[in-house]
Amino acid sequence: MSHSSYAFDVDAAGFQSAVLDRSHEVPVVVDFWAAWCGPCRTLGPMLEEAVDARGGSVLLAKVDVDANQSLAQAFRVQGIPQVIAVRDGKVVDQFTGAQPLATIEAFLNRISPTEADRAVAQARMLEGAGAINVLRTALELEPGHRDAALLLAEHLVDEDPDEALALVTAHRPDPAAEAIVTRVELTRDGRGDITAMRARLEAGEPCEDGALLYDLGRALAAAGEYDEAFERLLAAVECRGPDRERAREQLVALFTVLGDDDERVRAARPRLARALF
Numbered sequence: 683m684s685h686s687s688y689a690f691d692v693d694a695a696g697f698q699s700a701v702l703d704r705s706h707e708v709p710v711v712v713d714f715w716a717a718w719c720g721p722c723r724t725l726g727p728m729l730e731e732a733v734d735a736r737g738g739s740v741l742l743a744k745v746d747v748d749a750n751q752s753l754a755q756a757f758r759v760q761g762i763p764q765v766i767a768v769r770d771g772k773v774v775d776q777f778t779g780a781q782p783l784a785t786i787e788a789f790l791n792r793i794s795p796t797e798a799d800r801a802v803a804q805a806r807m808l809e810g811a812g813a814i815n816v817l818r819t820a821l822e823l824e825p826g827h828r829d830a831a832l833l834l835a836e837h838l839v840d841e842d843p844d845e846a847l848a849l850v851t852a853h854r855p856d857p858a859a860e861a862i863v864t865r866v867e868l869t870r871d872g873r874g875d876i877t878a879m880r881a882r883l884e885a886g887e888p889c890e891d892g893a894l895l896y897d898l899g900r901a902l903a904a905a906g907e908y909d910e911a912f913e914r915l916l917a918a919v920e921c922r923g924p925d926r927e928r929a930r931e932q933l934v935a936l937f938t939v940l941g942d943d944d945e946r947v948r949a950a951r952p953r954l955a956r957a958l959f
Contacts, residue, residue, distance in 0.1 A: 687734055687738075688733050688734055688736070688737075688738055688740070688741050688742060689730045689733060689734070689741070689742035689743075689744060690741075690742070690743060690744070691743075691744050691745075691746070692712075692743040692744065692745060693745075693746075693749065693750050693753075694750050694752050694753050697743075697745075697753060700743060701743050701768055702768065702771045703771070704741065705768040705769055705770060705771055705772075706770050706771060708738070708739065708740065708741055708795070709739075709740050709741070709767055709768065709769045709774075709793045709794065709795070710740075710741045710742075710743055710767075710768045710769075711729070711733060711740060711741065711742045711743070711765060711766070711767050711768075711790070711793070712742075712743045712744075712745060712757075712765065712766045712767075712768060713725070713726060713729055713742060713743070713744045713745065713763060713764075713765050714745050714747050714753075714754055714757070714759045714762050714763060714764045714765070714766075715744060715745070715746065715747065715762055715763050716746060716747050716748050716762055717746070717748070719762050719763065721762075721763055721779060721780035722762055722763040722780075724780045725763045725765075725779075725780040725781065725786075726744070726763070728783055728786060729742060729765065729786060730742060732783065732786050732787060732790055733790070736790065736794065739794050739795055740790055740793065740794055747759060747762060757773070760778070761778050761779070762778075763778070763779065763780065764776065764777075764778045765777050765778075765789070767789070767792075767793040769793060774793060775789060775792055775793055777789060796823070796824060797820075797823050797824075798820040798821075798823040798824035798827045798830060799827075799829075801816050801817070801819055801820035801823065801830070802816075802817065802820050802827070802829045802830050802833060804816050805817045805820070805830075805833060806833070810837075813833075813837060814834065814837050814838070817830050817833055817834040817837070818834065821834065826852065828853055828856070831849045831850060831852070831853060832849070832850060832853065832856075832858050832859060832862065834849055835847075835849040835850045835859075835862045836862065839862060839865045839866055843866040846862055846865075846866055847862075847863065847866050849862075850862045850863065857938060860938055861938050861939045861941075864935045864936070864938055864939050865939055867935075875901075876898065876901050876902060876905065876907075879894060879897060879898040879901065880898065882894060883895065883898065889917075889921035889923065892918050892921050892923030892924060892925035892926065892929070893924075893925050895914050895915070895917050895918035895921070895925070895929070896914075896915065896918045896925045896928055896929050896932070898914045899911045899912075899914035899915035899918065899929065899932060900915075900932060902914060903915075903932070903936055903939075908936065908940065908946055909946060911936065912933070912936070912946055912949075912950050915929045915932055915933050915936070916929075916933065916950060916953055916954060916957065919933070919954060919957045919958070920957045930954065930958065933950065933954055937950070937951070
């Protein structure tokens with residue numbers, strides 16, 4: 683039983699919430715051990731003391747492999763003690779066997795939140811200028827910080843698309859960076875008089891002007907009106923005119939912007955596939 687303020691025992695039933703879910707807030711170190719394991723008895727107290735000294739910036743979950751063989755198998759534990767580090771629900775580092783304190787500290791340093799990490803977490807709770815200022819500070823502390831750059835780009839994509847592009851260039855082809863690039867492209871050349879374009883379409887036949895459907899779809903996407911944007915672009919594909927391929931490419935770009943979990947994307951994908959084949 684742990685005597686550390688920041689260490690706890692966990693079993694298979696509680697692993698999802700105590701480790702994987704919690705790791706989105708703070709890194710969680712998982713120590714796979716057993717009572718009969720001599721190196722485990724050496725490493726365990728050292729690991730607990732090192733984690734405790736960090737005051738909650740890292741947590742320690744202890745898994746008894748004899749009582750939780752399914753977890754040991756899931757994480758391919760070959761020998762114990764085995765220690766893994768989990769951040770954002772993913773294993774980001776690990777080691778096996780008892781280690782000296784210097785190695786443990788180096789391991790914890792690699793996974794512990796930096797000052798820039800903490801600034802990004804703060805910015806996620808802010809809006810507007812407050813978030814932008816905190817994110818700029820994070821990038822001053824750590825110029826290559828991915829999350830700070832991408833989050834700042836999201837705040838700037840409409841008001842300063844050039845800076846937004848500059849911020850994400852180093853992180854391409856990261857899907858989140860590519861989504862920002864697509865949004866910048868929409869902001870730059872997708873805007874138009876939406877009301878006038880709608881009126882022109884309503885005055886004619888639906889498939890009479892595929893280029894107008896395409897332009898209206900881009901303009902709507904640039905304005906954040908994604909529901910109608912999908913409808914107009916899908917119509918351009920379904921009409922099978924010369925603008926069909928451009929509309930298809932724009933739909934694929936919007937899938938990247940919104941992500942596969944977006945319900946509009948899930949609905950549009952099969953409809954696009956039917957229109958193409």
